[in-house]
Amino acid sequence: MPRRAAFPSIADEHAAPGGAAAVDRAVTLLSLFAGGSGPYTLSALAEQTKLYKSTVLRLLASLEHSGLVLRQADGRYALGPMIARLYASYAASFSLESVVMPVLRQLVERTTESAAFHVRQGEHRLCLYRVDSTQPVRDHIKVGDLMPLTQGAGGRVLMAFAGTPGAMYERIRRDHLAVLCGDRVPELAGVSSPVFDAAGMLVGAVTLTMPKERLSPSHGPHVVRSAADLTAKLGGRFPRTVTE
Structure with a gap:
């Protein structure tokens, strides 16, 4: 016994x-x-x-x-990986998809690049939603994929707003924006901004990815505006002034 x-x-x-x-x-x-x-x-x-x-x-x-x-x-x-699947079902049950997906589609229309919404999953980040670019050359991450939290613009944003110390994370917290080249894959660039809920808590990150040759200065403002828009739709207040 x-x-x-x-x-x-x-x-x-x-x-x-x-x-x-x-x-x-x-x-x-x-x-x-x-x-x-x-x-x-x-x-x-x-x-x-x-x-x-x-x-x-x-x-x-x-x-x-x-x-x-x-x-x-x-x-x-x-x-384990089942947690990611359960989280996806949990998010869908609260109609998060109906809020996130239109914002991602609009971001793709504005930039012609791939857009995703990432959430933290332990020491990884989960691609919860994604809209692919129509361009033939792009990254091929899929919904449900788990990636390292310490690589890529989306992961860096999630770490920054979890309080991770360091100059890079201080800059991301200040700008509410991460712009990185070759951080996860040498040939790719990523631009990411945080999303908050009504309680001011970090919900996830809106991330735009493209071949590094297509990274443009205009991508940052577009991503920040999308993150601010999504934050507002979730009842939150984006802590950075967003201008055209």
């Missing part, structure tokens, strides 16, 4: 009335990643949840099997 803990776990302290203890504990494990401070070692997860390592290991096995958690090469645990 499993050992009875000397002290109640976090899940036990906040158990759902009439719920299942194993589910409460699994949800508590997943909730640790919400702060964006992962990946976690087994010891750290056990310490923060107040559960035995053996219990945490069994829970992780089930979560990993379902794709909710991913065990990395170094043995630490991070959120």
Whole structure:
């Protein structure tokens, strides 16, 4: 029989009335990643949840099997790809698509380049929505793709407004704009600006991508205007004055 803990776990302290203890504990494990401070070692997860390592290991096995958690090469645990799919469904259920997609389409019409909306997913960024350029030479990222958070204009914007220190991020926070060449792919350029909700919280980033030879000074104002427009549609207030 499993050992009875000397002290109640976090899940036990906040158990759902009439719920299942194993589910409460699994949800508590997943909730640790919400702060964006992962990946976690087994010891750290056990310490923060107040559960035995053996219990945490069994829970992780089930979560990993379902794709909710991913065990990395170094043995630490991070959120898995199923989280991205669930997030996409969550966003769609709140009609975010009906708000974001018209803004992206308008941005593509103005610039003839590809536009996307990125959100943070742990240590990655998820392409939640995208409208492709009609030009034959373009990047080929698809909706649902996960990319490194530390590469590309969209990822840099998400990191900047999460408080990441450094001169680059200070500049992005000041300008509410990232313009980068070759940061993710040597041949590509990206232009990105943050989107905020009614509470002033970062929702995601509007990003325009193109071959670096097609990067234009006009792209920055177009992207900022799109981010400001989307922020307004979400009930927020864009913190930068947007001019024509």
